[in-house]
Amino acid sequence: MSITEALQPITVACPDCDLINQIPALAAGESANCVRCEATLSRNPPNAINRGIALTFTAIMLYAITCTLPFLSFGKAGIVAHTKLFSGIIGLYEQGMYFLAGVVSFTTVVVPVFMMSGLCYLLLPLRCDVRLPGATRVLRWILNLQPWNMVEIFMIGIIVAGVKLQKMAALEPGLGAWAFMLLIFVMAAIGASIEPRVLWERLESARCL
Amino acid sequence: MSVASPPLTAARAQHVSCIDCGLLMPTASAKQQANTCRRCGAALHSRHTNSLNRTWALLISAIIFYIPANLLPITLTTAVGKTEGDTIMQGVIYFLFSGDWPVALVIFTASIMVPMLKMAALTYLLISVQRHSSHRPLDRAKIYRMVEFVGRWSMIDVFVVTIMVALVQLGALASIQAGSGAIFFCGVVIITMLAAASFDPRLIWDECGDND
Numbered sequence: 233m234s235i236t237e238a239l240q241p242i243t244v245a246c247p248d249c250d251l252i253n254q255i256p257a258l259a260a261g262e263s264a265n266c267v268r269c270e271a272t273l274s275r276n277p278p279n280a281i282n283r284g285i286a287l288t289f290t291a292i293m294l295y296a297i298t299c300t301l302p303f304l305s306f307g308k309a310g311i312v313a314h315t316k317l318f319s320g321i322i323g324l325y326e327q328g329m330y331f332l333a334g335v336v337s338f339t340t341v342v343v344p345v346f347m348m349s350g351l352c353y354l355l356l357p358l359r360c361d362v363r364l365p366g367a368t369r370v371l372r373w374i375l376n377l378q379p380w381n382m383v384e385i386f387m388i389g390i391i392v393a394g395v396k397l398q399k400m401a402a403l404e405p406g407l408g409a410w411a412f413m414l415l416i417f418v419m420a421a422i423g424a425s426i427e428p429r430v431l432w433e434r435l436e437s438a439r440c441l
Numbered sequence: 442m443s444v445a446s447p448p449l450t451a452a453r454a455q456h457v458s459c460i461d462c463g464l465l466m467p468t469a470s471a472k473q474q475a476n477t478c479r480r481c482g483a484a485l486h487s488r489h490t491n492s493l494n495r496t497w498a499l500l501i502s503a504i505i506f507y508i509p510a511n512l513l514p515i516t517l518t519t520a521v522g523k524t525e526g527d528t529i530m531q532g533v534i535y536f537l538f539s540g541d542w543p544v545a546l547v548i549f550t551a552s553i554m555v556p557m558l559k560m561a562a563l564t565y566l567l568i569s570v571q572r573h574s575s576h577r578p579l580d581r582a583k584i585y586r587m588v589e590f591v592g593r594w595s596m597i598d599v600f601v602v603t604i605m606v607a608l609v610q611l612g613a614l615a616s617i618q619a620g621s622g623a624i625f626f627c628g629v630v631i632i633t634m635l636a637a638a639s640f641d642p643r644l645i646w647d648e649c650g651d652n653d
Contacts, residue, residue: 245451245458320607389600
């Protein structure tokens with residue numbers, strides 16, 4: 233069903249320079265670049281759909297852990313503050329920083345959650361060559377929102393804030409923070425194992441439901 | 442010396458390729474479908490609509506926003522009744538002199554170097570395209586890819602502020618609030634990301650091959 237297949241030869245225009253390129257058949261693991269501007273035109277990651285499903289489920293579980301378990305604790309003179317992932321957003325909101333609260337929740341909650349649920353909606357049916365209503369629109373949104381998924385940048389922010397605050401008081405990462413750390417790598421692996429062209433071609437040949 | 446024929450682009454071959462799914466189709470058949478992609482439904486354009494004007498508008502707004510972003514405090518720290526504001530640069534200097542130079546380097550790179558280089562690079566790309574330059578297109582394409590790739594990382598400082606606001610709420614002992622500089626800085630990052638997205642890298646190559 234979902235054995236890795238070679239991608240057929242295809243003619244495309246390079247998205248970066250518009251040059252017409254003839255891409256030969258790509259075996260699993262191969263990729264093709266534009267002959268003029270060197271942009272990546274197409275990849276054929278092995279077993280894309282199955283790996284995508286496995287990694288998406290892993291990401292959903294890690295994100296659930298991140299949201300529910302304590303993230304960081306910070307204390308001084310007996311007063312300890314425990315925070316969860318959302319505490320920062322709520323803190324900004326309470327201070328009247330609605331714009332910042334909106335941006336942070338969009339880039340670390342709304343977009344990642346949409347991407348994970350959207351990938352489930354696409355990949356699970358695609359595994360049986362079925363597409364659900366609105367699948368093309370979901371895929372377009374996923375691809376266009378990709379730069380706005382900023383969980384890995386948030387992680388670096390946590391580290392910097394940690395160094396900044398350790399002089400003030402003891403800072404302890406909770407289980408939520410470790411789950412979040414793993415989530416970064418899983419998200420990166422999702423990006424590497426999924427190729428838009430594979431998904432578009434599978435969607436095109438899939439049965440409508 | 443033989444005269445090379447101009448490189449065959451989709452535009453020259455009367456084709457248009459979908460920006461979202463990559464499907465290549467003849468311009469004539471695209472017109473029949475009201476210029477929407479038959480595979481994914483995205484609007485079809487040979488080049489981004491009004492790319493240069495939009496990018497200029499966003500870039501100039503970002504440059505204007507960048508001034509208050511650096512002059513206004515991004516955090517307000519209250520400790521033992523005294524409130525102090527810190528700008529981005531004051532944060533970098535604080536880390537540098539307290540011995541945390543790796544952190545100083547991260548913040549300096551993400552909050553000062555990257556936004557400035559990004560705005561300079563976009564300005565250069567816009568001017569070179571407007572002057573119909575055919576100078577080193579591959580290098581300019583690489584500059585563009587770098588700008589697109591690295592831009593989001595400037596958000597680090599906004600997230601640092603968020604986390605500190607969440608953590609440092611120890612009542613009378615100490616508290617940290619987000620300053621108005623953080624809003625402007627966040628604006629700069631978002632606007633420059635939108636500017637990079639509205640610039641069409643194919644314009645760099647459109648002038649190449651016509652005159653040689």
